[in-house]
Amino acid sequence: MANIHDIARLSGFSTATVSRVINQQHYVAPSTRAAIQAVIDQLDYVPSTMAQNLSAGKTRTIGVILPHTDHPYFEQLVTGILNAAMAGNYHAVILPSRYDQSLEQDYLEDLRRHAYDGLIFTSHGLGLRTIAKYQKYGPIVVCENPGKIKLAAAYADRTPAYQEAFQWMGSQGYSKIALLLSRPYAQSATSKLTINSYVDVFGKRPSDEMIVYHMRTFEDGYQAGARLVNEHPDFILGNGDDITAGLRQYFVDHHLPIPPLMGQENQLSSRLLQMSTIDHHVTAIGAAALKLALRDDIAQTVIQSDLILR
Template sequence: MANIIDIAKRAGVSVSTVSRVLNNHPYVSESKRKAVQDVIDELDYTPNRLAVNLIRKVTRSIGVVMPYNNNQAFDQLLHGVLNRSVEYEYSVMVLPTKYDPQIELSYLNMLKNKQLDGIVITSRSNTWETIIPYTKYGTIVACEFTDHHEIGCAYVDRYASFLDTFQLLKDKGHSQVAFTTARGEESTSTSLIIKAYKKIFGDLPAGYHISDCHSIDDGLRVAQQLLNMEVRPTAVYANGDEVATGFYQYARSIQLKVPDDLAIIGQENQPVGIGLGLSTVDHKLVKVGEQAFDLVIENSQNKVKIPYHIIVRQSI
């Protein structure tokens, strides 16, 4: 296999000139650049990109740590990162964890080994105390608020959005409100929504919070459970428009009218919810992903808050 010494000999130039050509260095004459390129083409030479990256100390690649790749919220965050990556000619590596702390650490070690320039963490399983030491190897940006100065973040004020949503339902005359989440109380987001619920409504009735909800099927399953309770909720705040759609479908199947018998509000303004006229809380996650990418390539530890928007349609 040819190497740059072989190319230099055949092209009649120095090894440093070949290196400059491979790295697109401007200070190479056109005649020498052409001679080197002709030999490269003749030998079908491909440089070792990892070695080149180590020399340049930049990979133009970032990683996106995300627990799942079939979740509407994480898909929107990734969409935002990809939007910017195309614009700035970066490659993106998707790093799924299923919330396994060891898998997450293996991805952080990719930063340590100079395989990535930076990492966007959409949702984490390790503590910040575990993650922060890796910031000396590259930029780490979170899609949640953190006051740790080593970590930049693009975030939405989730607690404020939960408060506003529950207050909206209360103002609509609802006091029996159930809600769903993706994870249990090990999740910061779940802890915040429970805190917001208690601030607006007081004690949380048994069975009015159900976790592990991600899809339309989950919404159908949970709706069957909640809407057959002796004291059933009159309103539901679902943790996604797909989950909200499951509630809508089950409510209609048992002849409940939306919103007269059951008010429904979801999250993230998905096409399925738009089509059904479901109210939603749009956390602008595509924008969060775009901003997170910007922070990574700027090596920034800034804290950037993205505003959310509650969209009221005919379901509440």
């Protein structure tokens, strides 16, 4: 494959002059530019994008660490990231992790080797302190409140909306409330916020039999319906509208009374079913995360969640 030295040799000009023509810089005589361009065309030379990026010190690529794709939260988050990346003429590369800490460590090492200009952790298995140590190699953004750890972050302030939701449930007389969650309390910031908000309002932790974990899809919700039907909850809060719609479908298919329901993320399913929901504005969070990943400073963007009663 032809390179800049081949062009210089065949054209009779220096590599510096050839470089100015390739990069469309000024200070090259028209006749010189034409002669060099003729050799470029003859050799069918195309400059290496990777080499140009390395020369500029930028890859124009942001790595997006994603545990899985089959949860509405991550679908909407990635949509926001990709939309913002396209608008800024950047590439967003999806890096699947499955919460595997060794994989996440590899991605951090890739940042250290300048494979990406920055990383966005949509969620993580590694501890935040470990992640924060790699900021000296490039911007790192998390999609949760990092607390006292100094990390760039874009996230929803969920607690007021969760508390408002539980207060509303209590005002309606509901006391046997079931929760659908993605991961156990110790592993998930969202699960902690949900359960802690429940405790703040009701003064006690929900019983274990009223919490169903590993909820990510419509089918997961359907299976949760089969489990909860014998617990007789008087209200169910799901961790996604589509997940909650799946639970609802179990009751419909088995000709059972549908308990009052609330989902999250304000998806089409909740609007069609006229189901209450909590909107965390996840697409906006994704867009904010991408913008933070392009900055050199450590900043945070916090978006307020909204309770929508239908």
